[in-house]
Amino acid sequence: MTELLLGPLLRHVDATSATIWVETDRPCEVRVAEARARTFEVSGHHYALVVLEGLEPGRSTPYEVRLDGELVWPEPDGDLPPSRIRTLAPGDPRFRLVFGSCRKPREQDALGPDALAAYAHRMAGLDEAEWPESLLLLGDQVYADETTDATQEWLATRRDPKVPPGKEVADFEEYCHLYFEAWCEPSVRWLLSTVPTSMIFDDHDVRDDWNTSQAWREQMARESWWPERIRGALVSYWVYQHLGNLGPHELAEDDLFQQVTKSGIDNADLLREFADRADREADGAKGTRWSYRRDFGPVRLLVIDSRAGRILGGGERSMVGDEEFRWIEEQTEGEYGHLLIGTSLPWLMPTALSAAQSVNERLCARPGLVGRVSEWFRQLADLEHWPAFRESFDRLTRLIARVADDGPASVSVLSGDVHHAYVARADLPGAPVHQLTCSPVHNTVPWYMNRLFRAGWARGLTRLSEGLARRVGVPPAPLTWSCVSGPHFGNAVMTLDVDGREATATLLRADHDEAPIRLTGA
Helix, strand or coil: CCCEEEEEEEEEECCCCEEEEEEECCCCEEEECCEEEECEEECCEEEEEEEECCCCCCCEEECCEEECCEEEECCCCCCCCCCEEECCCCCCCEEEEEEECCECCCCCHHHCCCHHHHHHHHHHCCCHHHCCCEEEECCCCCCCCCCCHHHHHHHHCCCCCCCCCCCCCCCHHHHHHHHHHHHCCHHHHHHHHHCCEEECCCHHHCCCCCCCCHHHHHHHHCCCCHHHHHHHHHHHHHHHHHHHHCCHHHHHHCHHHHHHHHCCCECHHHHHHHHHHHHHHHHCCCCCCCCEEEEECCEEEEEECCCCCCECCCCCCECCCHHHHHHHHHHCCCCCCEEEEEECCCCCCCHHHHHHHHHHHHHHCCCHHHHHHHHHHHHHHCCCCHHHCHHHHHHHHHHHHHHHCCCCCEEEEEECCCCCEEEEEECCCCCCEEEEECCCCECCCCHHHHHHHHHCCCHHHHHHHHHHHHHCCCCCCCCCEEEEEEEECCCEEEEEEEECCEEEEEEEECCCECCCEECCCC
């Protein structure tokens, strides 16, 4: 009997369609309701993305998964509610999104309780009307460079762990193991089968500081194991994360998806070539666009790739290329009640740290010892957020200011990465604009970083950093902002609730809840 290895993951859902992703142990036909799809093969692994269309708006329907006619989901004797597809109801003014980033596998108990698993158990006890309409995972879904003890034991059965990359993963096969480890926990598996999920990668999905600078890329290019590592990272991301971010219309127009699903052969070579092209985008060549947009009734979600699409070569330094930035700007046009911009890296950092990152970027460009020491410090201290790409920071700020002035009820930038949570409000005219940061879902931060993040909002340290910025020629930031909640530490997810023109964020820590934070109104 064909086995369901991973999934089902409910990915794209709108008023009349849905997509469901699975991994199986052999080729088969996957059936959900009346929709069917044949699996496609990548390096001996088998996947399917089932597209359901013609669904009734505003309906909640339990579903089953069958492989070659045999029922494999739901699993027998489960104590969680049935997995459901809940289509959007046109005109419904309410919407709830849950988001977070940086989740290591639950087996690492020293990290404390897993906030995503805790939320799944919490959600299972709620009335279905209180379930979220969307889940957004903002990076570090897997840790390719910080593997668990169990994974390291498994790696040792494949190759010599004393040979680079050692205890880090090396190729697509090892990435498949990471995704299974991350998504097989029963409560999380149920959650992902029930809440439509969007994803974007961050650095640990590939390697710490991925694409932080051209110097970093050149360092990695000298490693003999790196080409296979980046191929495995991007091929697995395309399979496990990216495909589910696309809706039925986008899938129908995606030439690569159509070719892979219709080839009837192992697609490993085709996807390896694709990964090589995508990786070259950071050197200025045209690669692929990982950014995407989803609309949820009154809410528009625009997710920006702030890792793979960076332009770093030839003296340039941009968070995304100019063509992709124009696409991002185009996606903010039209009518919606609330704009959510998802980007793994925060736009508005603690004020002193924001200025310090812009200073570091300027110093890294200097020749000689100053530039080399600044680059060393950039990588040591992870100075790679939006303020460290100052031209891109300013361009994103101009875009957000323009949108806020056009009349939506709110603009929120959703981010993770920094292993703490906070809400900052931008001082811009028009609609309220907030930076909502929530990280980690299941990880930790050294004690000294807690103090640094708190000090980063202090006026004295901010004035010092801004004064240094003026001395090295960094222009003043095009806006001011302040922290209205936080910093908060510990494993957590954050909810964003929309009801008409009102929006409220709530931090849900794995051990206790924080007070709601109103984002609209006075």
